[in-house]
Structure formats: C-alpha cells, structure tokens
Amino acid sequence: MKTEKLCERIEVIALFQKGKLSPIKFRWKGRTHRIHRIHGDWATQEGITRFHHFAVASDGPDIYELSYNESTYVWQIEGISLIG
Amino acid sequence: MRNKIIFHIDMDQFFAAIEMRHHPHLKGKPVVVGGGPGDRGIVTTASYEARRYGLRSGMSAYQARRLCPQAIFLTPNIHKYVDISRRILQRMREFAERVEPTSVDEAYLDMSDRVQTPAEIEQLAMKIKRRILQTERLIATVGVGANRLVAKIASGMNKPDGFTFLPPDRVIDVFRDMPVGDLHGVGRATQAQLERLGIRTAGQLAAYPLDILRRIFGKWGEEIRQIALGQGQDTVMVPEELPDEKSMGHEHTFSQDLSNPAPLLGRLHLLCERVARRLRDADMIGQVVTLKLRYQGFITRFHGRKLKDYVQHETVIYNVARILFQEIYDHRPVRLVGVNVSNLTSASGSGQLTLFPTGLRLMKISKACDQIKDRLGEKAIGYASGIYDTGSRSSSGYPRSSHRKNLLYRPFHGP
Known part of the structure; x- marks a missing residue:
C-alpha cells in the first residue's frame, strides 16, 4: 500500500442528517467520484476549528481521506492510499 | 463486605484494527503501526498476523522488518485513535458511571452496583462488546475480577475477542x-x-x-x-478524582542522528514550549528540569537539576535545559532529545513563581501565545528556533495544509 499526501481543495456533495455528516460524492481533478462506502470517520481539533475526517472508497480499490473544516466549510482531499 | 466487580476492557490490536477497518484490504495481513523513516521508530501496535512472526509493541521497527519483511508499516495517526477512543469511552459510560481510561485502548469500569452473579457479569460483558462492535466495528476483550489487577490479568488470558471472569476463589x-x-x-x-x-x-x-x-x-x-496474591486496588476513578501528574515531559526521536547541535536545540526549545504549555494548562509549576539525550547506539544519558525557584515558562526551562545539554553533550551524533519537569506543585497561591518584571513580561507573552494557540491550534505560533526543525510533520502524517497558520515571532532571550 502506497500513501500519497495531497491536501487539495475539492468540491463535495454531502448529506447532513440526524446530526451526522456523510459525503456522497466528490469532484477532484475534473472527475467526479461517487462514494460507495465510508470505512471510518473521526474528528480532530486545531484551536477552535474542528475537522471531520472520512476514509472513503469510490469505484476502485483505493481509499481516499477527505476532511471537512467546520469553520471555513472547506473540503480537502488529504491523501490517497493506493492499493495494489 | 461484598467484593467489587471490576471490568477491564482492552481493545484488541487497537491502532492496527482501526487502520484495517479504514483500509479493508489490510485485513488478514501483517500490519504494523509505527516505525518511521529509516526504520528508526518503534512498533506501537502489531496486528495478530504480524505477532505470529514475533512482532511486539515496543520493538524497534528495524527488528520488526527483519522478522517480518512482508509486514505493512503504517504511520500512526494518534489524533484519529484518540478520537475513536473517546467515542468508545462514551459507549462504556452508557453502562457504568465509573469509567477510568488508563490508556487510549483500555479502561476500567466499576460494575459492582450493576451485576452480581457470574451469568449477569457475562451477559453485561457481552453487551458492552456488542455495543462497541456495532458502533465502531472494533473488537474488545473483557476481563473481570474483584480488583483492577485481577481484571487486567483476566483480560490478558483470552485474547482476542475474549471474556474471562476470575472470581476470588479462582485467583490463587x-x-x-x-x-x-x-x-x-x-x-x-x-x-x-x-x-x-x-x-x-x-x-x-x-x-x-x-x-x-x-x-x-x-x-x-x-x-x-x-x-x-492477586490483591490490588479496587477503586475506579473518574477524571476529577485522578491525582495530579508527578512530572511532565516530552521527547523526540530524530529521523536521522544529528551531529549539528543547532537543530537539536531548536527541537529542545519546541519540547520546552510544549512542557510549559502543559504546566500552564494544569496550573502547575516545577522545580526539577531533566534533560534526556540518546546518542547513536542507544546510549542514553539523563542530566537534571533542582532549581532554587519553581518554573513554568518555556524560556526559563529551555535556558536550564540548554545548560544541562552543554554539560553532557560530547559531540556524538544524537538520536533522541527529551525534557522533563518534575517536583510539581500547584501554581495558584503557592507564591513560588518569581514575579520580577522580566518574569511578568515573559508570562504575559506566554499567555498571549496560549490564547493564539487555543484559537488557531498548537502550531499557530512558536519560537523562531523551531524553524531549524525541518523534519516536523503534521499529526495526521500529512504535510501541513494551507489552512494552518505559521506565525513566528523573534526568539526572546529571557533572564
């Protein structure tokens, strides 16, 4: 498994439901990736800013880490774990 | 008097289990969380598949890689594990009022008021295990005994995904x-x-x-x-009952051994900042500063000094640590540096801090920096000496992202 660090802004369509945030699909490098599975989520805090992180799978086997900044409403792709 | 019923809940291969959950293709493979560039770090968690090759927590990554060359090494993401640990503790608090975490992956629960018979104990243990599995998709082992010692021994007897109850008559x-x-x-x-x-x-x-x-x-x-004899403490403490820390320290292993003292002192300054911030957060002051240096070849030296006055400020701690460094540094390449402040006492009302004008000015600067860090994060502001430390990475293991500020102010040379 190879991990690439990215930290790039992305566009995300997400669902805010029952106090939970779930990304549905994201657009990165001109391509739209539908999220098939959220393998895990966790939160981190930097000062007063809370970040929500998601380990997600799209069409291929690779795992993407997305993050959402609660203060700026910015989504980022933090990294990608390349499988195989 | 009736025996207490203490549960010890131990998350199985916690860090590795989280990574395997987030990267399902890793399931069934020897996974190691830990290590680092050039095999210099240590194994923090090895998956059960990796343990079959003799890999253990605390082992050097170098040794681990030799024992199991096919092991998959992952950089620890401590903030991720801490957040998931926090959620698991919330689940445990649904079952017990008294929950005491002893590390990120284990906790004691006092269940004396909830269960009595072995059947009730087993039923409750299974319920907690199921709840953690359902909410976090992680597996826990539960050990139960009349005190913490027995409960911990019990949880270690039947892992992973185990349950063991050791009633007092079985302990001997x-x-x-x-x-x-x-x-x-x-x-x-x-x-x-x-x-x-x-x-x-x-x-x-x-x-x-x-x-x-x-x-x-x-x-x-x-x-x-x-x-x-299996006799031990049977009190489970909630956070507000926990005793104050006896010392506070931080250390850092460099990605390669350093022969140049400048970046080493830069890192030492950062470590002193962290210790001082923790002291201020806890409203504590300390009287003994100890430097730890590990040279190439794992030769470790400790050098400490008891001060006349109590300290809390990073500049004062750093100045003492730097003197200690100069006294023991023998120009051999350094692998690790650490600083510790001990002999702690409460700062409030102790009258132990020296409040001469320069000291007051230093404290004002620190408090202003603390406020900035509270708002923008720990890396928002720091001493310029820290820029020598080029090897630092964000906690997630990724480079610092654009939203993180990098404000620096000139190094301040205090008394």
Missing part, C-alpha cells in the same frame, strides 16, 4: 503457576532479583517469607507479594 489457582515476569509492575530487574532467590512463579512469591522480601526490596517487597 490462576496465579499459582504464573511467571513472576507476567505480574503487573514486575519489571526485568525485579524479576532477575526474584529469580536469584529461586522465585519463578507468583505462587512461590506469595509463599515467600515477607520479612526477607522486605529486607531485600523494602516497601516494594510487600507490594509485589500482594500482587502475587
């Missing part, structure tokens, strides 16, 4: 043949001393004359005998 039997080295708190040095006395099992230790143990080990002799 279970402990009898247990190697003394397996007893909680008995380190290698004590084990060697005990073996010289012909004591190899907990049963032999429990039967050994107390006066001889007292003569050889002092008060510790009484304590290890109690441990061998």
Whole structure:
C-alpha cells in the first residue's frame, strides 16, 4: 500500500442528517467520484476549528481521506492510499 | 463486605484494527503501526498476523522488518485513535458511571452496583462488546475480577475477542503457576532479583517469607507479594478524582542522528514550549528540569537539576535545559532529545513563581501565545528556533495544509 499526501481543495456533495455528516460524492481533478462506502470517520481539533475526517472508497480499490473544516466549510482531499 | 466487580476492557490490536477497518484490504495481513523513516521508530501496535512472526509493541521497527519483511508499516495517526477512543469511552459510560481510561485502548469500569452473579457479569460483558462492535466495528476483550489487577490479568488470558471472569476463589489457582515476569509492575530487574532467590512463579512469591522480601526490596517487597496474591486496588476513578501528574515531559526521536547541535536545540526549545504549555494548562509549576539525550547506539544519558525557584515558562526551562545539554553533550551524533519537569506543585497561591518584571513580561507573552494557540491550534505560533526543525510533520502524517497558520515571532532571550 502506497500513501500519497495531497491536501487539495475539492468540491463535495454531502448529506447532513440526524446530526451526522456523510459525503456522497466528490469532484477532484475534473472527475467526479461517487462514494460507495465510508470505512471510518473521526474528528480532530486545531484551536477552535474542528475537522471531520472520512476514509472513503469510490469505484476502485483505493481509499481516499477527505476532511471537512467546520469553520471555513472547506473540503480537502488529504491523501490517497493506493492499493495494489 | 461484598467484593467489587471490576471490568477491564482492552481493545484488541487497537491502532492496527482501526487502520484495517479504514483500509479493508489490510485485513488478514501483517500490519504494523509505527516505525518511521529509516526504520528508526518503534512498533506501537502489531496486528495478530504480524505477532505470529514475533512482532511486539515496543520493538524497534528495524527488528520488526527483519522478522517480518512482508509486514505493512503504517504511520500512526494518534489524533484519529484518540478520537475513536473517546467515542468508545462514551459507549462504556452508557453502562457504568465509573469509567477510568488508563490508556487510549483500555479502561476500567466499576460494575459492582450493576451485576452480581457470574451469568449477569457475562451477559453485561457481552453487551458492552456488542455495543462497541456495532458502533465502531472494533473488537474488545473483557476481563473481570474483584480488583483492577485481577481484571487486567483476566483480560490478558483470552485474547482476542475474549471474556474471562476470575472470581476470588479462582485467583490463587490462576496465579499459582504464573511467571513472576507476567505480574503487573514486575519489571526485568525485579524479576532477575526474584529469580536469584529461586522465585519463578507468583505462587512461590506469595509463599515467600515477607520479612526477607522486605529486607531485600523494602516497601516494594510487600507490594509485589500482594500482587502475587492477586490483591490490588479496587477503586475506579473518574477524571476529577485522578491525582495530579508527578512530572511532565516530552521527547523526540530524530529521523536521522544529528551531529549539528543547532537543530537539536531548536527541537529542545519546541519540547520546552510544549512542557510549559502543559504546566500552564494544569496550573502547575516545577522545580526539577531533566534533560534526556540518546546518542547513536542507544546510549542514553539523563542530566537534571533542582532549581532554587519553581518554573513554568518555556524560556526559563529551555535556558536550564540548554545548560544541562552543554554539560553532557560530547559531540556524538544524537538520536533522541527529551525534557522533563518534575517536583510539581500547584501554581495558584503557592507564591513560588518569581514575579520580577522580566518574569511578568515573559508570562504575559506566554499567555498571549496560549490564547493564539487555543484559537488557531498548537502550531499557530512558536519560537523562531523551531524553524531549524525541518523534519516536523503534521499529526495526521500529512504535510501541513494551507489552512494552518505559521506565525513566528523573534526568539526572546529571557533572564
């Protein structure tokens, strides 16, 4: 498994439901990736800013880490774990 | 008096299990969380598949890679594990009022008021395990006993995904043949001393004359005998009851051994900042500053000094640490540097801090920096000396992202 660090802004369509945030699909490098599975989520805090992180799978086997900044409403792709 | 019923909940291969959950293709493979560039770090968690090759927590990554070249090494993401640990603790609090985490992956729960019979105990343990599995998709092992020591031993008896209840009448039997080295708190040095006395099992230790143990080990002799008898603390403390920390310290292993003292001192300054911030957060002050240096070849030196005044400010701690460094540094390449402040006491009302004008100015600067860090994060502001430390990475293992500020102010040379 190879991990690439990215930290790039992305566009995300997400669902805010029952106090939970779930990304549905994201657009990165001109391509739209539908999220098939959220393998895990966790939160981190930097000062007063809370970040929500998601380990997600799209069409291929690779795992993407997305993050959402609660203060700026910015989504980022933090990294990608390349499988195989 | 009725025995207490203490649960010890231990998350199985916690860090590795989280990574395997987030990267499902890793399931069934030897996974190691830890290590680092150039095999210099240590294994923090090895998956059960990796343990079959002899890999263990605390082992050097170099040794781990030699034992299992096909192991998959992952950089730890401590903030991720801490957040998931926090959620698991919330689940545990649904079952018990008294929950005491002892690390990120284990906790004690006092269930004395909730269950009595072995059947009730097992039922409740299974319920907690199921709840953690359903909400976090992680597996826990539960050990139950009349005190913390027995509960912890019980959880270690049947892993992973296990449950063991050791009622008081079974403790002596279970402990009898247990190697003394397996007893909680008995380190290698004590084990060697005990073996010289012909004591190899907990049963032999429990039967050994107390006066001889007292003569050889002092008060510790009484304590290890109690441990061998399965007697231990049965109090589970909630956070507000926990005693204050006895010391505060931080250390850092460099990605390569350093021969140049400048970046080393830069890192030392950062470590002093972290210690000082923790002291201020806890409203504590300390009187002893200790420097730790590990040279190439794992030769470790500690050098400390008891000060006339109590300290809390990073500049003062750093100035002492720098002097200690100059006194023991012998120009060999350095692998690790650390700083620790001990002899702690409460800062409020102690009147121990020196409040001369420069000291007051330093404290004002620190408080202003603390406020900035509270708002923008720990890396928002720091001493310029920290820029020497080019190897630092964000906690997630990724480079610092654009939203993180990088404000620097000139190094301040205090008294």
